[in-house]
Amino acid sequence: MPDARTENRFIAAIKTLWNGLLEAPGSLWVGSIFVLVIGGGLILASKVPSPFGWERHEPAELARDIGIALIIAPVVTIIYEAGTRRSAKLEEMRDYINATMASFVTKEVWQEVKNQIVFRNVARRNVLIKIRMLREVEVKGQTKTLPDTMAVLEVRYEYDLYRNTTRTGSIRVRHALDIHMWDPDLEVPCFKRIEVTEGDTSQIYEESTLIEKYNSEKGLFSVDVDPPEGQSVHIVTIRHEKIFLPGMYTLVMPEIMAAAEKATAESNTIHVTIEDLPDDIEANTTTWFAPREFVHVAQTNVWSYKWPMLAGQGFSVVFKRRVPPTTVEAIKSATDSVDVATSGGEIKPPVVAQIESTPRGEATPPPVPEKPKVD
Numbered sequence: 001m002p003d004a005r006t007e008n009r010f011i012a013a014i015k016t017l018w019n020g021l022l023e024a025p026g027s028l029w030v031g032s033i034f035v036l037v038i039g040g041g042l043i044l045a046s047k048v049p050s051p052f053g054w055e056r057h058e059p060a061e062l063a064r065d066i067g068i069a070l071i072i073a074p075v076v077t078i079i080y081e082a083g084t085r086r087s088a089k090l091e092e093m094r095d096y097i098n099a100t101m102a103s104f105v106t107k108e109v110w111q112e113v114k115n116q117i118v119f120r121n122v123a124r125r126n127v128l129i130k131i132r133m134l135r136e137v138e139v140k141g142q143t144k145t146l147p148d149t150m151a152v153l154e155v156r157y158e159y160d161l162y163r164n165t166t167r168t169g170s171i172r173v174r175h176a177l178d179i180h181m182w183d184p185d186l187e188v189p190c191f192k193r194i195e196v197t198e199g200d201t202s203q204i205y206e207e208s209t210l211i212e213k214y215n216s217e218k219g220l221f222s223v224d225v226d227p228p229e230g231q232s233v234h235i236v237t238i239r240h241e242k243i244f245l246p247g248m249y250t251l252v253m254p255e256i257m258a259a260a261e262k263a264t265a266e267s268n269t270i271h272v273t274i275e276d277l278p279d280d281i282e283a284n285t286t287t288w289f290a291p292r293e294f295v296h297v298a299q300t301n302v303w304s305y306k307w308p309m310l311a312g313q314g315f316s317v318v319f320k321r322r323v324p325p326t327t328v329e330a331i332k333s334a335t336d337s338v339d340v341a342t343s344g345g346e347i348k349p350p351v352v353a354q355i356e357s358t359p360r361g362e363a364t365p366p367p368v369p370e371k372p373k374v375d
Helices: 004-021 028-048 057-100 107-119 207-210 323-336
Strands: 120-136 136-139 140-143 152-163 171-176 189-197 201-205 220-225 234-242 247-252 257-260 269-275 281-286 300-306 314-321
Touching: 004 201, 028 057, 057 107, 107 300, 136 189, 152 171, 171 189, 171 234, 189 207, 189 220, 269 314
Parallel strands: 120 257, 120 269
Antiparallel strands: 120 152, 136 140, 152 234, 171 220, 189 201, 189 234, 247 314, 269 300, 281 314
């Protein structure tokens, strides 16, 4: 018995054929009906008894066969015409679009745009990212405290995966860690849990089942999904990532990101929330490609992005230390102490108060640049 997916494809094919038949020219319909009438007449004539009393009925059988052929021929012609006419119109439309775009960009650029945007089969929608900064992590049952210049981010990244076209077949979903930041003592970065929900079925990957789908050398988790037409696959990943402070956490998108299919003016493509941020750390979320930037919700650690984000684009969550009020006052006092002498145009050097951000004898190591990854 065919499943619902097969029935939907069959119904879609019938609708496409019917639309093609409606677009067929009137002259084709008139000619086909005329041929059908002749074919039907020959079949009826073949049933009339021979007035000559022939023992063999070759003329009648020949008339019947020709009549059947004349009935089949217009039916096949109309169906073929409906399919080829629609294909021809699509091809003509493609040629027109290609010729139009060639006047704006080069052929190579337009081909790359088609490969990266037009031909992509999936999109990630309703993206929610929650980040929690950890100063302590548990490794093999032991709690380890991180130095002041380092932190581990617990990142929950979830979204709905939709097909963009009616093409069938499985879709490879990939998520990558900043594996170049691997720390054997902390055993990070690492995936903690990944959940893939297709319809009413949910598959959870953790521990042994997660290892089966995980490439430790590349820090890459991959799984194949097959969302039904018009439906989505909900994916949730939870991971631990290591960063330095000050520093940043960057995500580069491998697929097109968009808001909900029936989005409103208030709908967001990406929603970022940072929880449990220490008092001495402040954060900001940026795309690095103005004017498309995240909007910060005042007095919160929440940012939203409402525009589509193309494959290869991304964003960073930047963490830096808050400037203590005493430091701000010291800088202001040093600035106010500048005194320009009136005689001889001599400028006296300002008296700058010594500001120590770290204990004497300890130096804050510079942040290690982090390589953006595709996720």
